[in-house]
Amino acid sequence: MSDALPRYRKRQAQIDAAEFIYESMQSHTPAVLEAPTGSGKTMAYLVPSFELNRRIIISTKTKQLMSQIAGKDIKSARKIFGKDKYVAVLKGRKNYFCHLRFFKLVYPHPGRYENVIQWYETVAREEIIEMPVGAFNMGEIENITTDSWMCPASKCEFYDICSFYRAKQNANDADIVITNHYLLMSDFALKAESEHASIFDFADHIIMDEAHSIPDIFPRFAGTELSLRSFLRVMNENRPVFDPREIEIAAGLLSGLLEDITERRYTSEIKERLLGYISFVNKAIGEKDVDDLKQMHKRLNDKAESVMGDSEGVRFAEVERGDITLQYIPFDASEKLREGLKNSCLSPVFISATLSVKGTFDYFLNETGYKEDEVSSKSLEPVFNMEEQGRLMVKDCDDAFYEELALKAKGSVLIICNSVSRMNRVTKLLKQIIPDRVFAQSEIDISDTEGLIDTFFVGCAVFREGMDFAHTGISYVVLDKLPFEYFEDIVLKERASSLKNKGLDPFKDYFLPRAVIYYRQAVGRLLRHEDDHGIWAVLDTRMETKSYGKYFRDVLNNVPKIDSIDDAVRFLEVTDEAD
Known part of the structure; x- marks a missing residue:
């Protein structure tokens, strides 16, 4: 790996993860692996995938990570093993051009759709036509793409040259397929109804990266x-x-x-x-x-x-x-998920930095339909020395904190709120003080933030999950509140009522485990490399005053606490000087 990766650093967590995944895949045992931030988990599952020479589907939540795996990590694995593998990427139908709708709704109206027709003429000879990002408005995209219920499939006159079905065939001919959770979960839902209904052909193994999101995504496809x-x-x-x-x-x-x-x-x-x-x-x-x-x-x-x-x-x-x-x-889609998995692969691998709560995988296993004795499970130790690299500050949330932070903070700041309205409120407050240094999540493409140092990023869940801000020099991660979901949301309220009817405690058995997982995801945004250091600021004193606060405190259990932004500035100045 050191020959293939110029910046490679040996990490025991990566070796442990790769060995665990290899053994689980070799014995066809479902695997649940919690690999903390910095473990190098992508290479940890690509190495056994290449070594075992089996058909693999790799699924993740974001297009950015799909692109990273296909464009960067697979190349490194090929170099390490000195052998090629046929790798294909498959996205949802809406990412591919639909000939039927184009020739029915667009081509007959050249005056209205001149730009779409001109674009088509430049790509018409391509075997698979993918939709260009940002080139067309929503109405135009709707007229040249399709979805599963509108698609006539094999009965379509353009079936033989259909971009989606050609991409699907490429994927099903491949040794390794890279896809996203949404397409994969829709496939599981299909296969739960019939083992013959499918998007993906049967695989030896399915590796679900960022697997913590599966319990939230699958029920929507099961419904x-x-x-x-x-x-x-x-x-x-x-x-x-x-x-x-x-x-x-x-x-x-x-x-x-x-x-x-x-x-x-x-x-x-x-x-x-x-x-x-x-x-x-x-x-x-x-x-x-x-x-x-x-x-x-x-x-x-x-x-x-x-x-x-x-x-x-x-x-x-x-x-x-x-x-x-x-x-x-x-309310409960776990059995349907298990059935879909059974008809999709010999054994799955669930991997994420945040799968356990209170030291167990009980919540995740319950939501995915597995029992503890049916799976191999492992939780790796943190890669980074959080006690040396970070400091924790717990305070009440008020405007004065943000005003002082805006004036004194050096380095970039990531602020994670629990709602869009709160995000907008904090963004407005900060822009009154440092207008050119503040971006809400709706104002920025996080994949294009190279060079944005000394910047305040304000967002919600999308900034908490899987986003890598490492190149922006994040020095502070601020949680505006503990990440509990809105209890009055109709979906969550009905789910809580269902759990109560079964004799369970909705808060203890559902809302708290989810909040702790979200908290751990947010905490993981700060330290991405061995030489990173920074401040976690939690603006919610319930973490210290409520009995359930223990589960949040345990995440950063031994990290020294500080009391003020001045303490934070001094800590960062000292560590910067040492570096």
């Missing part, structure tokens, strides 16, 4: 999501076969629903209103004797029956961008 606007879109895109009055009535009904449904809720009264719209558009579409419409109508109807049904779970309506999306999420 159902239905866009009410999708019915109207089908009618608008096939106007010649509809009476104009039908489209007008459907648009009016949807418009009325958009005025009435203003928050995330689902009552019997709303259900009746929704049924009125769905019944009308279902009848209008179902009466048309057109093959493509029949296929789409069946898919839409099946979704409507599922999302409006009475199976146990959470149901709610979300309003966004002129559309109402109905969601059904089952």
Whole structure:
């Protein structure tokens, strides 16, 4: 590895992780590995993947990490082993160009879509056409991409040259496939219903990086999501076969629903209103004797029956961008996840820096449907010397803290809030003091922050999970509050009620474990290399005054505490001088 990686440093945690994964894969035992920040976990699972010569699917949560694995880490593994492997990347359908929709909705209107048509002419000969980032508006993208319910699959006249299906075939011919959790979880949901339904062919092993997010992502695919606007879109895109009055009535009904449904809720009264719209558009579409419409109508109807049904779970309506999306999420999707996994691979590997709570994997195993004796599990020791490299400050949250931090902090500062409204509030406050040094997560592409030193980054969950700010010189990670979720959120509230009915304590058994995992993710943003050092500031004294605070304190148990920003500045000055 030292020959292949110029900046390689030997880390025992990486060796331990690689050996654990190798042994688990060799014996086809499901593996759960907690590998702290700095462990070098990507190479730790690529080495056994290359060595065992088996078909592997690697899944992660972000496109940035997918690109890093495919463009950088795989190259290093090839160099180490001196052998090639066929590696393919597969993304969701919306990332690929759809010929059917282009020639139906765009090509006949050159005056309206001149820029899209010109772009197509430059890429038409490519075997797989991926969507360019930022080139088109949402309406244009909608007209040249598809999703699973709109896609006629093998019945499409362009099936033989379809970009998505060509990419899928490449992936299923590959030794190693790199994908994202969302596409993989949708595949698990398909395979849970039928072992013959699939996006990915059966693999020897599936490695799920950033696996802590699986319990949140999979239930949405185990349930159902239905866009009410999708019915109207089908009618608008096939106007010649509809009476104009039908489209007008459907648009009016949807418009009325958009005025009435203003928050995330689902009552019997709303259900009746929704049924009125769905019944009308279902009848209008179902009466048309057109093959493509029949296929789409069946898919839409099946979704409507599922999302409006009475199976146990959470149901709610979300309003966004002129559309109402109905969601059904089952309370417990663990059995379905296990079934999907069984039909997808011989054994999985779950790996993340944050999988355990209170020293056990109980929460994660419960959410994924495994029992402790069914898996090999290992939690590696921290790579960095947190006691020497960091200091912890616990204070009440107030404006005065941020004002003082803005004036005195040197190096970059990462501030993690629990809500968008709070993020906006903190961003506004800081911009009044240091306007040119503050960016909210909506104002910046974190993959393009090279050279942004002495910067304040203010964000929410997206900045807490998996984002690497190492090149920005982060000296402070500030948690605006302990990362408890909003208990009154309809999904969480219903889940808590379900747990209570089963005799469990929603706070102790659900909200607290999740908050501790989120806290550990946030803490992991600070130290990324052996020579990093910095300050953790938690603006929530419940960490010290409440009994449950112990579980948060244990994360940085031996890190010395400081009382003020002046103490923080002195610590950083001393360590900078020593470096």
